[in-house]
Amino acid sequence: MEKPIIELRGLTKCYGALKAVDDLNLTIRKGEIFGLLGPNGAGKTTTILMMLGLTEPTAGTAMVCGYNATTNPIAVKKKVGYMPDSVGFYDSMTALENLAYIGRLNGIPESEIKDRAFEMMKIIGLADAVDKKTSAFSRGMKQRLGLADVLIKQPDVIILDEPTLGIDPSGVKEFLALIHQLSRQHGLTVLLSSHHLHQVQQVCDRVGIFVGGKMLVEGSVDKLSRNLFTNENYVVSITLREAPPARWEAEDALRQLGNVQQITVTDRVVEISCLRDITPDLVRFFVHKGLDVMGVHKKEYGLDDIYEKYFENNLAENNTHEKPGRTFQRSFFKK
Amino acid sequence: MKNLAVLSKGLSLKNKDYNIASGNHVSPSGPFRVMIGKEIADHIRSWRFIVLLLLIGLTFFGAMHISLSNIKTAVSNIQDPDRLFLYLKLLTTTDGTLPPFHVLLSFLGPLLGISLGFDTINSEQNAGTLTRLMAQPVYRDNLILSKFVSAMIIVSCLFVSLALLMIGAGLLITGVDIAPQEVLRIFSFIFLSIVYVGFWLSLSILLSIRFKQTATSALTAIGLWLFLTVFYKLLVNLVIKAMIPDPAFLSQEQVFAYNGLMGSILRLEPSQLYTDATTTLLMPSVRSLGPLTVEQMALAIPSPLPFKESLMIIWPQLSGLLAATVFCFALSYYLFMRREIRC
The missing domain is CATH 3.30.70.2470 (Protein-tyrosine phosphatase receptor IA-2 ectodomain)
Incomplete structure (x- = not known):
């Protein structure tokens, strides 16, 4: 079997007493679109940052494209394009300048930068806004520019953190279709995190449900529903x-x-x-x-039901064990 | 809205055979130089820098105008052992309407440093560009280093060109040759000023890492500056006066010792160091920064010191300023390398 492109083994990150990510194991093969699903604060972003070597794991290893992300982050960052959840640009520069800057940082030869940045703007459908200052961009445009920004370095893997946040429904559809298409055309591996279940369901080959720092279950949507609702x-x-x-x-x-x-x-x-x-x-x-x-x-069971089911189970568990990290709920009700 | 998927059809990411940048094939300018270039461009295009440039320029030309109109009396003053250093006189002469340039710079330098540095890291963080930048194949220290170096390059260019303008104008107007000693003294003065601005720059970078809001870091830096320039001296005088016994009961040595102590405490403040050092450099007849006894002064001819001797006098000041700059920068470096990139 082919070597996995992303391999997380026993990845753990603690912030003080809080375990943000708890003993996470995950393998993603080349060309796959993997959806990391979970509610806010589940540890998705922390996991992604550890994959890029931007945060040091407390324990475990993250291997991306065959490099250890913690000890060799530069090699990983050359191969991986990352779009953060609140993507921002230099407001004083135009869209093209922003892209060109990232291109230069990635060592693209000066002679090719302009062409390539133009091409990226065309791919994401912002060819008219090339010379506009990014401060005038709408949220959706910024999100698309973020994708161009990720693609300009021609990555093997793209990691998108909440890519659909703040885009209108039709924009989301196009955005996801574009990601899907790019992934299929160029064999890109895509990891996207989200809490929007339906959107993830549309494009992902596999999903992992991630709650409270733990991967509760992973697999294709079909498999998940079959596993979960066998008794139904x-x-x-x-x-x-x-x-x-x-x-x-x-x-x-x-x-x-x-x-x-x-x-x-x-x-x-x-x-x-x-x-x-x-x-x-x-x-x-x-x-x-x-x-x-x-x-x-x-009636067919979609991701929503799956997610709800798992999330319910997990909540019930939490209530019986009363994890110390969740004390805010108790103290809130005491008042 | 255009259909993205349709638009992108037929376009391919890798259809042209671009050289894909790999580990051993990096464009001639590494990421560090690219970052410095971008930072400098950012500074130069910003309104903030234009305002500062105007301010410094106005101060400089104002001071030059006053010194040029008084240069004749200053140079013909027989009582003054420094009267023959025309170019140093240009920098220090004044008729009292405006302080000389080096004194003005001890006020404006901090402002320059603070305004170039107070939002280095936190503005990137607030705009969401920090994570994006850190996800590129660059080392984390390259960012903070490029911020510091680019601001220093700008400040150095500014000061050196002002000095050259001054020398050029002096040559044109007076026609007097510049002595090598004067060149050395003027460029040491420039170097000192750059280090002084560098101190405030690294302090404000430190604050920009520490505080998330740009307004907070700017205000804190300005507060520190005001405290050091205005209140520190006041406070030290107050405390020392309360502590020392009545001078009438002290021997002369004890008075000297107390004076020395007070001077040392005052010199914890960078602007005091800067003023001491620039005065010594620009007025060659200054022999000591502390009090001198009558015995020490006996038989001394009031004459200018050679450059080396002046340099020896201000060596502690210079190293103190450098140390403070390096300390602040090292601390901010440490904080930045250790911090979580997102919060």
């Missing part, structure tokens, strides 16, 4: 044109179909949970009974 049943909700009568004799007939566990009727919607996927049988049944079916919806 298939739930099919069928919308009818007219609400079925309150005391409905067809219920018993439905139960005869087998595998049906529970039937709930709310207004015009019949929700049926069953052990196996018997959606076609159900529809056939309704049609046979002469009921007008307006819509059939099979």
Whole structure:
């Protein structure tokens, strides 16, 4: 198997008594888009900073592109483009100058810098704003310029910390599509952290859910939902044109179909949970009974549910153990 | 809004065979020089620097105008052993309307240093550029070093060009040749002034690392400056007066000892060091910075000292200023290297 491009082993970071990152193990292969998901303050940014050698881990190692990020940060930073969550630019300089400065710091020959910066501006769709001062940029434009800034050094890995923060929904879609496309075209490995589940779900090959400094689970979205909801049943909700009568004799007939566990009727919607996927049988049944079916919806579990489920579990755990780091909750309620 | 994905289609990141900068192929100017270049450009383009430049320029030309109009009386004053040093006279002569240039500089120098340095690190941090910069393949100390060096380069250029302007104007107006000793003295004075500004620069860089808000660091630096120039002397006098016994009951040696002690305490303050040193350099007849007894002065002819002797007198002052500068810079270096990059 190919050597992983990012390999974290037992990575731990303590700030005093608080464990920001707790014994984290993670491997990311080349060309993957990995989503690091977690609520605010889960330790995502700390983890990323450790990967870049900007913060020293308390224990463990972070190997990026085959270099140890703690002992050899310069080599890592040559290969990795990082966009911080609150990306900022030198306001007195134009967008192009900002890009060119970063290019020069990365040792791009002077003759190529202008061309390359132009090309980056074109890729991110800001070709008209090349000579504008960055102080006049909107948040979304800055975010895109941040991406150009990351790409100009032609990295092997790009790490984006909350890249979708502060962009409007359509902008987010384009931004993520662009990242996805770049990753596929050039074999870029992408690590993006976010607390926006839906967005991550759109582009990531694999996600890791990260709460309280611990990686709770990782894998593809499908795998996660399968693991998590094995005990759950298939739930099919069928919308009818007219609400079925309150005391409905067809219920018993439905139960005869087998595998049906529970039937709930709310207004015009019949929700049926069953052990196996018997959606076609159900529809056939309704049609046979002469009921007008307006819509059939099979419930699928998305990242939201997964995330919520894990987050719930973790919260429950915290409450029973009363971690010393979370005392603010208690003291708050005492007042 | 344009569709980014569509726009980027067909464009490729690596379609042109750019030389990808690798470890052994770095552009001729390393990142450190690039950073210095950017910092200098930033300074020169900023309004702050233009205002400072105008201020220093005005002071300089004001002082020069006054000294030039009084140069005749100063040079023909037989009582003055320094009267033959025309160019030093240009720097020190005054008719009382404006203090001479070197005294003005002891006030303006700190202002120059503080305003060039008070927002070095915290403004980068507040703008969010610090993390972005640190994610590039540059060493962390390159940043702070480039900030310091670029400001020093600017200050040095400013002072050296002012000195050369002064010498040139003097040559044109008076037609008197400049003596080698005067050149040495003037350039030592310039060097001293640069070190003095460097001290305030490194102090303000230190404060900019320590405080997150630029306003706080600027105010603290100005507060320190005011305290040292105005209140420190006052405070020392007050305390010493309260401590020492009545001079009437003291022998002469004891009075000298107390005076010496007071002088040493006053010299903890950098502007005192600077004033002492520049006075000695620009007025060759100054023989000592402390009090002299009548016995020591007996039979001495009031004549200018050679350059080397003046330099020996101010050696402690010079090394003190350098030490203070280096100390502040080392401390800020230490703080910056150890700190968390984001908070």
